[in-house]
């Protein structure tokens with residue numbers, strides 16, 4: 494049996510790790526090939542300074558930016574088979590910056606021979622399925638050697654992420670706006686916005702985090718324009734929320750409450766599309782960013798074609814540990830350890846989750862939903878159990894912390910459900926921590942003082 498994986502971000506790596514763990518337990522695993530269009534693994538966490546196209550003319554995948562710190566406590570995403578304590582050898586704070594989380598993701602996978610399974614600089618271009626052989630043919634593009642070729646697989650795992658292709662709505666008059674306009678996907682840090690008046694359109698995580706980062710680094714004013722509802726945080730002086738932009742006149746944006754303001758720059762924080770240009774239309778997911786994408790049994794197995802697996806396609810409270818739970822489940826489906834029920838049963842199960850999703854009213858309901866979903870997966874495989882229900886409590890405290898102080902919630906310390914270790918206080922308060930490098934993050938306070946003095 495041959496298994497193809499598209500993408501070596503946290504989800505694709507979770508799939509490789511799931512097979513490796515079976516192999517360590519003495520199970521014969523299938524032949525696996527993972528295709529990654531970037532030159533390294535880590536997906537979103539593999540920072541790139543580039544925007545637009547990469548060195549091979551490939552659309553840039555990365556949407557992460559400089560000075561990005563985790564927006565949820567690390568205790569909520571910890572792998573249950575590889576703790577932060579094991580990786581760093583000492584407690585670290587609850588909200589590490591990107592480079593530190595990238596290092597943690599790498600730490601687990603570097604202990605295996607996973608790199609041997611991955612073909613880097615290789616983009617999946619097209620997938621077709623042969624009903625007679627029950628196999629997929631994947632057309633691949635080896636960008637470094639400018640060579641296309643095909644490979645045949647019995648199962649295909651799509652782990653290509655869904656926070657990469659921007660949703661770019663049009664606003665009347667925006668084409669005449671004289672300042673810079675970009676989507677959050679192309680934002681690479683607050684530096685260009687220092688001393689400027691910035692408009693962010695969108696009312697979710699990107700708008701919140703880019704807005705707060707820009708405020709922290711010295712943007713003169715940050716205006717957040719929402720469509721459905723305000724985020725409603727107690728914003729500091731220099732940040733404010735307004736309802737949706739109705740139109741632009743030159744450098745002035747008009748809002749639906751009748752007010753207007755002049756801006757230097759606009760960033761569209763309007764979310765991302767689920768985009769699968771390499772899949773024929775009948776295999777594509779068409780949902781927006783939601784907790785339970787339609788068509789996926791257990792949020793993983795494509796119901797119309799169960800040899801097609803999707804990982805990480807949900808909106809995410811849980812991340813790395815949920816991808817693990819999905820990957821372990823997918824592994825057992827592919828290896829036949831978990832027998833899939835008939836399609837009608839699977840349809841019913843999907844309908845059950847979709848109905849539960851429809852009943853969600855609050856962010857706490859979101860958390861409970863994703864906890865119950867992940868719990869079901871964890872219980873169905875040998876993925877090391879962890880106290881998901883406790884993690885749900887941490888998420889709810891995190892939501893509360895943000896309500897209390899959107900600028901300082903990252904200074905809180907949580908306790909790991911994997912090791913019982915309480916996070917260390919970071920040596921610098923988040924609002925004063927301008928250097929997000931791993932070197933600075935891991936250096937101790939005395940060392941920092943010495944560096945500052947010299």
Ligand SMILES: Cc1cc2nc3c(=O)[nH]c(=O)nc-3n(C[C@H](O)[C@H](O)[C@H](O)COP(=O)(O)OP(=O)(O)OC[C@H]3O[C@@H](n4cnc5c(N)ncnc54)[C@H](O)[C@@H]3O)c2cc1C
Nearest residue numbers: 500502503504530536537563564616617653654656805812
């Ligand atoms: C700005 C931003 C900040 C975030 N911050 C956090 C955070 O603080 N905490 C958190 O837990 N999560 C965060 N996330 C969520 C993040 O998406 C997940 O943590 C995680 O990266 C998802 O993993 P993934 O493997 O599913 O997708 P990705 O990380 O997107 O990886 C997908 C991989 O597939 C590859 N790929 C795509 N198409 C192809 C193709 N055709 N052929 C070959 N390879 C392909 C890509 O190059 C990429 O390496 C953030 C997301 C964004 C956008």
Ligand SMILES: NC(=O)c1ccc[n+]([C@@H]2O[C@H](COP(=O)([O-])OP(=O)(O)OC[C@H]3O[C@@H](n4cnc5c(N)ncnc54)[C@H](OP(=O)(O)O)[C@@H]3O)[C@@H](O)[C@H]2O)c1
Nearest residue numbers: 562563564662695696697698699702720721762763764782
């Ligand atoms: N530091 C960090 O860790 C960090 C930073 C940034 C992002 N992230 C992650 O990145 C992921 C994506 O977050 P996101 O905020 O980019 O996407 P998102 O959560 O999907 O939110 C998209 C936002 O765009 C708005 N929108 C969509 N179309 C619009 C339109 N036509 N006009 C006005 N507004 C429109 C939506 O408004 P409605 O509510 O009206 O639909 C919503 O507020 C999340 O998982 C998040 O955790 C993390």
